Amino acid sequence: MKIKSVFINKFVRNIAFKFKINDLKYVEDYDQLSTAEDILLSDNVKKNINIGIVKDIDSAPYYTKFERLLKKNNINYKFFNIHSANWLGDVKEFDCVIWRPLSVPWELEEAREKIYILEKYMGKVVYPSYSEILFYENKTYQYDLLKLKGFPVIDTFISYDYNECIDYINNKLVTPCVSKIKAGSGSEGVELVKSKSQALSIIKKAFSDGAKTYWPFIRQKNYIYFQSFVENYGFDLRIIVVDKDNIFGYFRNTVKNEFRASGYGIVEKKNLPIEAVKIALKVKEGLGFNNLAVDFLQSKVDDKFYIIECSNFIRIDTDIQLEVSSIAGRYSYNEKEDNVTFKEGRYWIQELILKNLIESNFSDGKVE
Numbered sequence: 001m002k003i004k005s006v007f008i009n010k011f012v013r014n015i016a017f018k019f020k021i022n023d024l025k026y027v028e029d030y031d032q033l034s035t036a037e038d039i040l041l042s043d044n045v046k047k048n049i050n051i052g053i054v055k056d057i058d059s060a061p062y063y064t065k066f067e068r069l070l071k072k073n074n075i076n077y078k079f080f081n082i083h084s085a086n087w088l089g090d091v092k093e094f095d096c097v098i099w100r101p102l103s104v105p106w107e108l109e110e111a112r113e114k115i116y117i118l119e120k121y122m123g124k125v126v127y128p129s130y131s132e133i134l135f136y137e138n139k140t141y142q143y144d145l146l147k148l149k150g151f152p153v154i155d156t157f158i159s160y161d162y163n164e165c166i167d168y169i170n171n172k173l174v175t176p177c178v179s180k181i182k183a184g185s186g187s188e189g190v191e192l193v194k195s196k197s198q199a200l201s202i203i204k205k206a207f208s209d210g211a212k213t214y215w216p217f218i219r220q221k222n223y224i225y226f227q228s229f230v231e232n233y234g235f236d237l238r239i240i241v242v243d244k245d246n247i248f249g250y251f252r253n254t255v256k257n258e259f260r261a262s263g264y265g266i267v268e269k270k271n272l273p274i275e276a277v278k279i280a281l282k283v284k285e286g287l288g289f290n291n292l293a294v295d296f297l298q299s300k301v302d303d304k305f306y307i308i309e310c311s312n313f314i315r316i317d318t319d320i321q322l323e324v325s326s327i328a329g330r331y332s333y334n335e336k337e338d339n340v341t342f343k344e345g346r347y348w349i350q351e352l353i354l355k356n357l358i359e360s361n362f363s364d365g366k367v368e
Contacts, residue, residue: 036319052080052094060317062100065350096125137183239280247331248321269323319346
């Protein structure tokens with residue numbers, strides 16, 4: 001189990017550090033896509049749009065699913081090298097750019113800069129949007145925004161002020177708590193802080209040369225992220241929302257003597273609690289995102305669901321992201337009746353994401 005989790009968590013870093021850049025290959029998994037339902041766009045979607053797809057290097061790529069939807073619906077597309085020196089010239093022919101950036105620091109930095117230019121100065125429709133890419137893999141920003149919006153987040157102390165951090169340790173710290181770095185997936189960069197001395201050590205490192213992270217060239221520098229430890233039921237819950245008619249999710253269980261569930265591959269697919277579904281839907285809609293995965297834990301103190309963190313992109317290696325009684329499908333939420341309906345079927349979530357984006361931006365009465 002541990003070996004499996006290490007592989008899943010560190011896939012991206014392995015390809016970054018163990019191989020030369022010329023050795024990186026794009027995975028083509030077209031032979032695995034046909035088991036899913038065909039996704040059709042609405043009739044009022046404009047047909048004369050041009051979409052540029054940026055290929056992502058991953059063992060479970062997004063780009064092949066994007067391409068499948070566009071082919072099925074006869075939408076014009078080309079693969080587009082956004083990393084090229086001539087990207088500004090090459091991008092002009094596209095009305096829309098679709099890019100699943102990898103969760104590595106250098107690509108996230110590139111994506112935030114280029115998506116800002118594409119949206120603000122070139123008027124392109126981009127997935128992810130600048131708001132989404134700023135949110136993605138950015139825990140401090142996520143917490144501040146979710147708290148501002150009034151969503152149920154876990155109490156967290158975030159400070160860039162050394163003296164305030166020392167005062168917090170001396171007068172307010174409750175252990176255990178959870179220390180995190182800004183960017184990290186699969187529980188990477190997450191540490192259980194069991195004592196005042198351990199917390200003090202993290203602060204001193206962060207406010208001197210910087211605390212080491214799992215990226216050898218990046219340090220946790222001049223900030224602290226201490227999240228309250230919430231007694232819970234030994235799982236976290238991921239709810240994936242595309243829209244109110246396309247909701248998926250699963251439980252991730254912890255292993256013995258481990259407080260983290262993410263990254264260990266112990267997934268259980270079953271009925272989702274409607275309370276968490278409703279919160280996730282409100283978060284996605286409240287932030288104005290095209291889609292969002294929201295991770296929760298359930299407190300043993302009050303049985304309420306609290307947001308751990310969110311992600312715009314998750315690993316999707318199967319067209320079954322929700323099962324009820326061992327049947328694959330999706331949830332649809334009915335606000336008037338305040339309930340969910342299960343609809344059987346297998347779906348590539350990436351296709352539903354792109355369908356939502358296109359219908360929202362390129363239907364009659366929308367973007368020309």
